[in-house]
Amino acid sequence: MPLGDDHFFEIANTARRPVKASLRAPGAIPYYGANNIQDYVEGHTHDGEYxxxxxxxxxxxxxxxxxxxxxxxxxxxxxHVVRGANGVDTRFLYHYLTTANFLPFLSSKGRAKLTKANLVQIAVPIPCPDDPEKSLAIQGEIVRILDSFAELTAELTAELTARKKQYTHYRDQLLSFPKPDAEVA
Known part of the structure; x- marks a missing residue:
């Protein structure tokens, strides 16, 4: 289904509002830009899962x-602010989009841009679109597996980082030689 199918997806772009850094009121609400949290502000434009x-x-x-x-x-x-609607789990949508190839949908005039006109064309595979209950069950299982995999990957990455630090420590200890005395008799 294309992201523009408003039966399956909601595109909530109309509430987006840019605020210059100098005009932002500091607060506890995350202020999101293209590459994650840019700041923390008062107020919000959206509330929910997106x-x-x-x-x-x-x-x-x-x-x-x-x-x-x-x-x-x-x-x-x-x-762009998007979420699943009828029979589409938003977390499932997230996992799918992290694997999608966006290059064919980006404008090539100067800085690459994903226009809304191109966004709505991106197809998302929905299992059993005519049976929302079955579809959500399948999506839920996919999300559970991918979330577990992500958690295991994070644990393994942390373990690998710790092992590299341990290796470096012992390597440096083994390869450091005492400096000879300056005075030789």
Whole structure:
């Protein structure tokens, strides 16, 4: 289904509002731009579970900036704000979009940009679209597996980092030789 199908997806871009850094009132609400949280402010533009897709300014075109957010947040005009609707789990949408190839949908005039006209053309595979209950069950299982995999990946990465630090410590200890005495008799 294309992201523009308003039966399955909601695009909540109309509430986005940019605010210059000098005019932002400091607060506890995350202020999102194309590449994650830019600041913390008072007030919010959205409340709920959403996927934020960089409109322009993604740090990487091959690994496009996709964010999953829950709760109150402020979205500036550099992100598209999308969520699942009838029979589409927003977390499932997030996982799918993190693997999607955005290059064919980006405008090539100067700075790469994902216009709303191109955003609505991106197809998302929905299992059993005619049976929302079954579809949500399947999506839920996919989300559970991918979230578990992400958690295991984070644990393994932390373990690998600790092992590299340990290796460096012992290597440096083994390869450091005492300095000879300056005075030789």
């Amino acid at each position: 996927v934020l897709i960089a409109e322009d300014g993604s740090a990487s075109l091959e690994n496009y900036s996709i964010q999953h957010v829950r709760g109150k947040f402020w979205a500036n005009n550099h992100v």
